[in-house]
Amino acid sequence: MLRFNFRGVGRSGGKFDKGVGEQIDLQAALDFVARQNRMDHAKLMVAGYSFGGNVALNVAIKDVRIQGIILVSPAFDVEIWRRFADFQKPKLVMLGSQDTSVPWRGYEKYFGSERQHLIIDGADHSWRGFEDELEKQTMMFLCKY
Numbered sequence: 001m002l003r004f005n006f007r008g009v010g011r012s013g014g015k016f017d018k019g020v021g022e023q024i025d026l027q028a029a030l031d032f033v034a035r036q037n038r039m040d041h042a043k044l045m046v047a048g049y050s051f052g053g054n055v056a057l058n059v060a061i062k063d064v065r066i067q068g069i070i071l072v073s074p075a076f077d078v079e080i081w082r083r084f085a086d087f088q089k090p091k092l093v094m095l096g097s098q099d100t101s102v103p104w105r106g107y108e109k110y111f112g113s114e115r116q117h118l119i120i121d122g123a124d125h126s127w128r129g130f131e132d133e134l135e136k137q138t139m140m141f142l143c144k145y
Contacts, residue, residue: 002033006052022055027063034065043067043145045090047138050102050125051075053093057084068145070094070138073102073125085110092116092141094134096123 006022007014014021026046033039045068048056053074060066061083068090076084084093093111095104097119104119111117118137123130 002029004029006055019051019055019058022051023059026055026059030059030063030065041065045069045142045145047071049073054080057087060089061087068092070141072127072134073099075102076107078107081107081110085112090116090141090145092118092137094118094120094137096125096127096130097121098124101125 004025005012006016006025008016016022030044030046033044034041044065046056046060046066047070048054049072053071054076056069056071057074057076057080060069066089069087069092071084071091071093073095074080074084074093084091093116095102095117102125120130120133123133127134
């Protein structure tokens with residue numbers, strides 16, 4: 001597993017690039033992971049939270065190495081929800097019922113019929129108090145693949 005910050009976040013260098021440069025950052029991280037000797041390429045997945053979910057999906061659509069995605073409160077608009085619906089590899093999106101930053105109501109038609117989405121009752125955008133539930137659901141999803 002590799003966790004990193006996009007440019008300009010935390011102690012990383014650079015400046016926010018409205019999703020363009022951040023996709024390059026994720027691509028570079030994927031290239032790094034793919035070069036590791038013990039990497040099982042059949043299990044390469046990406047995960048993203050909020051803005052990172054948007055970046056993760058946009059990269060996953062283009063990068064055939066990515067075998068699945070996990071998105072937590074992804075900052076999507078209608079066009080990106082359509083891309084989510086069209087992504088045919090394993091996917092999980094987790095949304096909080098009290099999240100006022102990421103409106104998901106009205107987009108349920110893009111979730112699909114499979115168990116690929118979870119609405120966590122009471123969670124807001126920060127997910128404070130729901131970290132254990134996020135971890136549990138993430139591990140259950142990953143263990144299936």
